[in-house]
Amino acid sequence: MKKLKVSLLLLLAFILLVGCSSGASTSGEAGEDSKNVTINFGVTPWTSTIPPTKVAKLLLEDMGYTVKETNADAGGVYTGLSKGDLDVFMDSWLPVMHANYMEQFGDKLEDTAVSYTDGELGWVIPTYVEGIESVEDLKGKEDLFGGKVYGIEEGAGMSVTSKKMIEELGLDFEYVASSEGGMLAQAQRIMAKEEPVLFLGWRPHPMFANYDLKVLPSPEGYFDTSEVHVITNNELKDKAPEAYELLSNWSMNVSDIEKMIVEIEDNNRDAEEVAQEWIDNHPDEVKAIKGE
Structure with a gap:
């Protein structure tokens, strides 16, 4: 009888061990891709x-x-x-x-x-600025904007393209690189006085919800819809x-x-x-x- 009890206990222990091992294996397989990644x-x-x-x-x-x-x-x-x-x-x-x-x-x-x-981007101006409908219209009117284009950090693609456009189109602008927040703060100060300002804009961005702005169409190969x-x-x-x-x-x-x-x-x-x-x-x- 004792031998029978021992055998039954061993059998039960074996079943439990196999069951636990099987469960652990299944759990590991289910999370194999995401665990420790x-x-x-x-x-x-x-x-x-x-x-x-x-x-x-x-x-x-x-x-x-x-x-x-x-x-x-x-x-x-x-x-x-x-x-x-x-x-x-x-x-x-x-x-x-x-x-x-x-x-x-x-x-x-x-x-x-x-x-x-529909990622629209480029140089933007407030809609209250009249007579400027495209980047080409800025030629000869750089002083209206203080001779500056306010932009984002130097390494950004928009900064690289802006500098290229200034040089190749012969525009008399200084590109003022800053953070996005710094650029917007400067633009907001100028717009609060309803004066002309030229800066970078892109959608999606809350600037288009907060202000009446327009993106100036640029020549092909610069700021195309992305x-x-x-x-x-x-x-x-x-x-x-x-x-x-x-x-x-x-x-x-x-x-x-x-x-x-x-x-x-x-x-x-x-x-x-x-x-x-x-x-x-x-x-x-x-x-x-x-x-x-």
């Missing part, structure tokens, strides 16, 4: 970068990934992507604005998805295939992004809170991104 997003100092980055971050974290954000200017982001230090950039303006970076680093990067197709793309480094597909799959399905409406920017910038709301609200209120879009 960190995805690093490059984040430029532009308001348009924040909403899609935060939405992607929350969705990937929900899948089990660890997500980091690294702040850098555009040149730093593309360099980081090319070296594998960064994995994803949600705000690549193509085919023109960031073409120089894609030409330099393109063999190490992947154009993964188009977020939206598509905004999701760029990843070449290693992400193998490093985190499920994350890559989600990013390859990426799409967000430009008007949604502008509304989110206003909530974050003007209403001082937490960016991740606003991103979560978008996720909660757009189940169909989220399902499409997840490929469901």
Whole structure:
């Protein structure tokens, strides 16, 4: 009888051991792609970068990934992507604005998805400034704007294009590089006096909701309407295939992004809170991104 009891106990212990091992194995297989994988997003100092980055971050974290954000200017982001230090950039303006970076680093990067197709950008002026309808109309009227174009950081594609346009079109302007916030603060001071001012603008951006502005059409090859793309480094597909799959399905409406920017910038709301609200209120879009 004792031998029978011992045999039964051993059998029970074996069954429990096998069951636990099986469960652990199943759990490990289910999280194999996302466990112990960190995805690093490059984040430029532009308001348009924040909403899609935060939405992607929350969705990937929900899948089990660890997500980091690294702040850098555009040149730093593309360099980081090319070296594998960064994995994803949600705000690549193509085919023109960031073409120089894609030409330099393109063999190490992947154009993964188009977020939206109506990224308007260029030099902007307040609508109360009369007689200027295009960049060509600025020739000979540089003094009206104090001989200055207010712009963003030196490494940005828009800065590179602006300097090229000034030189090639023979415009007598000084390009004043600053942060996005510094540029807007200077423009706001001048617009408060209803004086002419020339600065960089792009959509999506709350400046178009807060002020009456117009983008000046530029000659072909400078500031063309852009598509905004999701760029990843070449290693992400193998490093985190499920994350890559989600990013390859990426799409967000430009008007949604502008509304989110206003909530974050003007209403001082937490960016991740606003991103979560978008996720909660757009189940169909989220399902499409997840490929469901």
